[in-house]
Amino acid sequence: MATVLTRRFEYRFVRIGENRTSAFFGVRSDARKEYQEVVHRHARDGWRLVQIFAPGVAAYGAAKYYELIFERELAGDA
Numbered sequence: 001m002a003t004v005l006t007r008r009f010e011y012r013f014v015r016i017g018e019n020r021t022s023a024f025f026g027v028r029s030d031a032r033k034e035y036q037e038v039v040h041r042h043a044r045d046g047w048r049l050v051q052i053f054a055p056g057v058a059a060y061g062a063a064k065y066y067e068l069i070f071e072r073e074l075a076g077d078a
Contacts, residue, residue: 008074012047014038018065035066046072 016034039049047070054063 009071010074011050012042012070014042014068014070016066016068017063035068038068042068042070048072 016038035052042049049068050071051069053067053069054065055067
């Protein structure tokens with residue numbers, strides 16, 4: 001019987017831009033720039049960016065925060 005190898009992944013969720021005023025005014029512009037460094041830092045550790053989630057819950061539908069979703073294959077799995 002053939003052995004079926006299953007790839008398994010782990011996920012990390014990183015929230016940026018959320019602060020006490022973001023509920024009213026949305027994410028600050030410095031947080032919009034910060035995500036690039038967060039992506040590069042995680043990539044160096046083997047993480048792959050899967051999605052950036054930005055719920056529109058602040059005033060005028062602006063995003064209250066950004067949630068970056070990363071994945072990487074679990075060590076030892078092939």
